[in-house]
Amino acid sequence: MxxxxxxxxxxxxxxxxxxxxxxxxVGRNLVHSAFALVAAFFGVAVFYVYLGADFLAGAQVLIYxxxxxxxxxxxxxxxxxxxxxxxRSGAIQVVPGALSAGLVFALLVWIIQSVDWGAMDAGDPxxxxxxxxxxxxxxxxxxxxxxxxxxxxxxxxxxMLVRRRGSRS
Amino acid sequence: MIPLEHYLYISAALFSLGVFGVLTRRNAVxxxxxxxxxxxxxxxxxxxxxxxxEGALGGQVFALLVIVIAACEAxxxxxxxxxxxxxxxxxxxxxAAELKG
Numbered sequence: 001m002x003x004x005x006x007x008x009x010x011x012x013x014x015x016x017x018x019x020x021x022x023x024x025x026v027g028r029n030l031v032h033s034a035f036a037l038v039a040a041f042f043g044v045a046v047f048y049v050y051l052g053a054d055f056l057a058g059a060q061v062l063i064y065x066x067x068x069x070x071x072x073x074x075x076x077x078x079x080x081x082x083x084x085x086x087x088r089s090g091a092i093q094v095v096p097g098a099l100s101a102g103l104v105f106a107l108l109v110w111i112i113q114s115v116d117w118g119a120m121d122a123g124d125p126x127x128x129x130x131x132x133x134x135x136x137x138x139x140x141x142x143x144x145x146x147x148x149x150x151x152x153x154x155x156x157x158x159x160m161l162v163r164r165r166g167s168r169s
Numbered sequence: 170m171i172p173l174e175h176y177l178y179i180s181a182a183l184f185s186l187g188v189f190g191v192l193t194r195r196n197a198v199x200x201x202x203x204x205x206x207x208x209x210x211x212x213x214x215x216x217x218x219x220x221x222x223e224g225a226l227g228g229q230v231f232a233l234l235v236i237v238i239a240a241c242e243a244x245x246x247x248x249x250x251x252x253x254x255x256x257x258x259x260x261x262x263x264x265a266a267e268l269k270g
Contacts, residue, residue, distance in 0.1 A: 010171055014179050024202050025190030037202050044209045051220040053229050063236050068243045075198045075247040079254040090195040097192035101185045108181035119173040119221035131226050140230050147237045154241035161248035
């Protein structure tokens with residue numbers, strides 16, 4: 001009974017994620033698209049909870065919803081005239097785009113069906129933050145350090161790119 | 170319990186929607202949103218495989234690194250979009266052909 005309710009919630013969230021993702025790519029209003037993206041990100045965080053990735057679910061909400069989405073909203077606001085209330089985004093080459101995306105989807109579904117994954121549910125791993133932390137400073141130390149340097153470079157690059165020309169101070 | 174294939178189907182659908190958005194939207198910020206969808210679909214795959222393979226927490230570490238790189242990408246790409254807006258006063262990707270030879 002409990003597992004049926006949990007499965008129902010899972011497929012409901014899946015429908016929510018795919019529906020809001022569809023709105024993001026076909027919706028006419030940019031701000032509405034950004035808010036549909038919030039729903040999609042939250043749904044993906046719910047998937048992480050179902051997969052037992054508690055730390056990653058928290059990181060998803062904090063970084064995607066709290067950080068990247070705010071940044072995207074700023075991008076929407078700053079690249080349109082402020083009195084332009086209906087921020088529109090047109091679409092081009094819809095038929096070739098739909099055809100390519102459909103082909104990609106068909107290919108992926110074919111691969112998923114034809115491979116015997118032989119996967120067994122390994123069970124709920126319990127709290128993962130401690131093991132992820134140990135992996136980050138152990139086995140994955142080099143990627144971790146590269147990621148931190150990359151963050152620093154991206155920070156400086158973004159600041160340099162948006163700087164107004166001629167204002168040297 | 171939800172089988173692994175269902176996660177893979179959801180992720181494939183999300184990926185295809187992202188590809189469709191990247192190919193069809195005119196607004197640069199909207200293309201960025203579609204790219205975020207693609208990042209998320211890849212992350213679902215990584216985390217699902219790390220759950221369904223015994224003792225493979227590395228998938229979650231990779232997903233974490235993907236989130237970090239997505240943050241970098243969003244920051245730099247928005248900076249580029251803003252410089253583009255400053256030069257040509259719009260962010261329509263198919264009209265921004267100033268560098269075309």
